Amino acid sequence: MGNFRFGKRGLLLCLGLLFNLSLAAQEFPSKVVTFTVPYPAGGGTDIVARTLGEQMAKQLGQPVVIDNKPGAGGILGTSAVAKAPADGHTVLVGLTQSVLTNRFLYAKLPYDPRKDFAFVSLIATAPLLLMVPANSPVQNLADLSRMLKASKAAASCGSWGAGSYPHLACAHMASSLKTEITHVPYKGEAVMLQDLVGGQLTFAVASLVSAKPYMDGGRLRAIAVSGDQRVSVLASVPTFAEGGMPDAEYRVTGWIALLVPIATPRVVVNRLQQVAQQAVNSPELKKRFEALGMVGVGNTPDQFRQRYAEDWPVWERLVKVSGAKLD
Template identity: 50%
Template sequence: MSHSLTRRLWAVALAAAAIGVGAPAQAQSYPTKPIRIVVPFAAGGATDILARLLAEKMAPRLGQAIIVDNKAGAAGILGTDAVAKAPPDGHTLVLSLSNSLLTNQFLYEKLPYDVQRDLVLVSQIATAPLLLVVHPSVAANTAPELLQYMSRNKGKLSYGSYGIGAYPHLAGAHMSDTQKADMTHVPYKGEAPMMQDLIGGQIQMAYASALQAKPHIDAGKIKVIGVTGEHRIAVLPNVPTLAEQGLKDEAYRVTGWLAVAAPAATPKAVVQRIADELRAASEQPDVKARIAAMGFELKASTPEAFAATYKRELPVWERLVKQSGAKLE
């Protein structure tokens, strides 16, 4: 064997060895500086609360400070875009809702980022089922009764949402369309004002978070019809899902979610390390309890599981957005 061939074979072997040890070495040396978790919404909301909980638990294990940076604006677009354009080293992450990571791509004519090109999905932390709630004047206590009530009152009912293209809008539009109810959509600039108008009777129906709706349900100010998704929620275990009540459409079985993503070229080993740390933090008893109290269902998935969920849900959300007719610039 010639010396030149021998050198080439050694070079190939060394390259292969480097690939084999490179990934673990990257994960072991990470992080090398403070980590920034961008929350693309205002402070005080559920996403912000969850980010701060996880940061508090992860920082000691990672040996670096974790800073939560609220970059609110444009339905989560501003903060998500900042992370999409950040250095892909695992030190800048986004913890966001499914709107900025999934549905916005169907709602907006132009986005400054492409989720599937510019970001890598790290972990789906929790799903966020919503409650279908109505004003007490609505003569219905179950999902089938509500559908009949909507059909009998064609053109007379209004439903609220906390933004065009948000799940409460898409699900309400689906209900109105399938029942030919001709309901009026009333978008609000947040969930709290939506809830106040529901209590006051200005709207008759809404999909709302357990965090916002439960106190008013307990006080008898609104009625709960059912919960979206595949499972009942811990804070209201006696409330059946809409699917249990016969509403089998995919529109009622999907839920929003809270998840973490990183810039696209972040090394796979680093992405895996972040996912592992997120799972370890979210499974601590006090964090699990807080997630359940907010009406969420813990997921803490792997990057692969999250990617599979994303791929499965993508066409469902695309159809719901198209059905609603929502389009934003």
């Protein structure tokens, strides 16, 4: 009899929980949804967030507003979301840096990306191009490898700052080829690409959106693209793996993703993911991604978490080899 009473009580508790979860899903969102962007307005992340928010608002039935909280390499805004109410109404539009590489670049963070966030969806990836001046004798990665091995520290590569993927990729290349490459950090891509055109750099890793005008003008040449697949708008440019550099360090890409506080109910997380996926497949987002040189994804929370777990050790190695620290 006692076991029966326990079972009945357990059943009632389960039914109550299911009811509450169903109610949470039906009521969400009950107010404005805030997308927190931990970077300044006007950048690529902000542009994607605004277009994504516009599309998701149509399905959610509530406005989606953008709250830019820049500062400390994305730490300020990311930390704010980690501490926000876990009801799905505050969503982080995070980058690889803010929720992954910062873990290795900073000795202390006010949040733990693996413990403080629930993963909603990977929205888009951002492959990068390895660029050389148009008049460079380097035509492919094999040529570059030979040049770097023979250069004896005469080669240089540019990046948009210490700890950025271009910096980390340059450091990994120097390590794997057992040569020296001088890293030249810039405060942005524009000046870096101008110096590359002018021959002040041997090569540089750059975003498609910034590099393509120089390619179209015949001043720069792309010899490889990061990630696992070629970019549709530059189908003739091989991946690093296709060019003879299959290291996982060249297969990772930067990404933009949605995350929420860890205690957010799974039904709310799923609702956000489903709406985000619909938005990613919309003509508006596809056009925006193409313009920014990104590839739309819109995967599930479990798929996103798996990708994150796979990326974690690769970025850890990249940062360690580079010696980059941003404290």
